[in-house]
Amino acid sequence: MTDSVQDQTQAEGSNELTVNDLNAMKVIIDIASSRGAFKPNEMVAVGQTYTKLTSFLETISKQQAAQPAPATDTAPATGA
Numbered sequence: 001m002t003d004s005v006q007d008q009t010q011a012e013g014s015n016e017l018t019v020n021d022l023n024a025m026k027v028i029i030d031i032a033s034s035r036g037a038f039k040p041n042e043m044v045a046v047g048q049t050y051t052k053l054t055s056f057l058e059t060i061s062k063q064q065a066a067q068p069a070p071a072t073d074t075a076p077a078t079g080a
Contacts, residue, residue, distance in 0.1 A: 019060055026053050 029050050032038065038046050 019057065022053060022057055026050065026057065029053075 029046060033043075033046065033050075
């Protein structure tokens with residue numbers, strides 16, 4: 001019984017999407033389209049979604065690059 005509670009807790013905690021998940025989705029679309037997984041009438045929706053995803057990921061990447069690196073305290077600690 002404890003195992004099922006732990007499994008449920010882990011499943012609930014993994015419902016978050018990360019930037020890595022979105023990058024993986026982009027790669028999946030690339031692979032699927034190169035293998036002909038989409039019908040011609042589906043290509044517009046797939047292409048629009050891919051374009052939105054790519055644009056979003058580029059925006060996130062630019063925002064992360066613009067953020068200053070976290071300051072680290074490099075001064076040695078002194079004992080009192």
